[in-house]
Amino acid sequence: MxxxxxxxxxxxxxxxxxxxxxxxxxxxxxxxxxxxxxxxxxxxxxxxxxxxxxxxxxxxxxxxxxxxxxxxxxxxxxxxxxxxxxxxxxxxxxxxxxxxxxxxxxxxxxxxxxxxxxDTPSFENGCADIKMLSPMEVHTTFYSRNDKKFTKHYNPFDDEFISLINENLKKKWEICFKEENFPSPIKIKPLFSYRDKDNFKRILKFRKGSELTIIEGWKGYYHIEGDPRVLNLAYEVGLGSRNSGGMGMWELKKQ
Structure with a gap:
């Protein structure tokens, strides 16, 4: 909803x-x-x-x-x-x-x-073309030997991108449904070319006290496939990380 x-x-x-x-x-x-x-x-x-x-x-x-x-x-x-x-x-x-x-x-x-x-669409066909209403973002965090933090962001053409999307969705699934039996990973394919990807990149900056956080997110249109129950959850909770910060919301692409 x-x-x-x-x-x-x-x-x-x-x-x-x-x-x-x-x-x-x-x-x-x-x-x-x-x-x-x-x-x-x-x-x-x-x-x-x-x-x-x-x-x-x-x-x-x-x-x-x-x-x-x-x-x-x-x-x-x-x-x-x-x-x-x-x-x-x-x-x-x-x-x-x-x-x-x-x-x-x-x-x-x-x-x-x-x-x-x-209401939430049924996704009974197990697939849809979608439009991001806010940037979709996933990342990993690394620490150097002196404990300095580094963040690596991924773009929708990286293998890590969809892998991290699914890891995140699996956690949300277990919270919402109290079960570990995640049906199956979803697939996401950009409906734009790798050459044009920078047109859909969004760089966001947030400052908390003296700490500046830089986020690399992605707008645009995508084709998404998966179990209808997982697509239903992804629609309601958002794709990727930092959803409550206004990231990862999407809707069905208008025909």
Whole structure:
């Protein structure tokens, strides 16, 4: 299940280039305080890992970049999508956002229009062409002899890319269904050429205190194949890593 939320303003909407952290904060602020604190600090555990089991899209509207002010400019009406396999997350969000009627997004008050609640497709054919609504990302972390951390990102043409996607999905499967019998790995094929891949690369930067994190993610269109139950989960929870940071959300490609 997912929510499509339409946001309106009397003027063009001006946002910083890195607005995903603000969107994530809005989600936590509109959950009950105890549940938001638990989800942020604890989450759903898998061994030493913790998953939030939600994701959200980039702004679903065409914007422009203002070079002078280094800001993004969007039209007066935009939408965002939020997805999760956990019913209470979306139910609480929909209720609280509807009751409030507006959000403050990076200093701008935006009116919330009636929220559209969308069911998950069946994927009965076991395949689909998809469009990424936020960048898809996987990585591995290495440490040098002096304990300096290095992160290696992968692109959709790397063998490691789909392998890490499936490792991540398997963990989410075991959390959601309480069983280790992961049906089968999925396959993902870019619907663009290796030569053109840099057109779909997105470099994102996040700063937490003095630490700067650089993330390499991938937009674009893909063909996906797999067990319908796994595709269903991937649709609801997102593909790859950092889903709760606004990564890995997708939808069916429009025909």
């Amino acid at each position: 997912r929510l499509y939320i339409k946001l309106c303003s009397d003027n063009d909407i001006i946002l910083p280039v890195s607005y995903t952290h603000a969107l994530q904060a809005i989600i936590y602020r509109h959950l009950p305080e105890d549940k938001a604190e638990w989800l942020h600090n604890e989450g759903f555990k898998y061994e030493k890992r913790r998953f939030k089991l939600f994701s959200f899209s980039e702004i679903l509207a065409k914007g422009s970049y203002d070079k002078k002010f280094k800001k993004l400019k969007f039209p007066k009406e935009v939408s965002i999508a939020i997805t999760s396999p956990i019913g209470w997350i979306l139910e609480k969000l929909a209720t609280n956002l509807t009751q409030k009627g507006f959000i403050n997004f990076c200093g701008t008050d935006l009116r919330i229009q009636p929220i559209d609640i969308s």
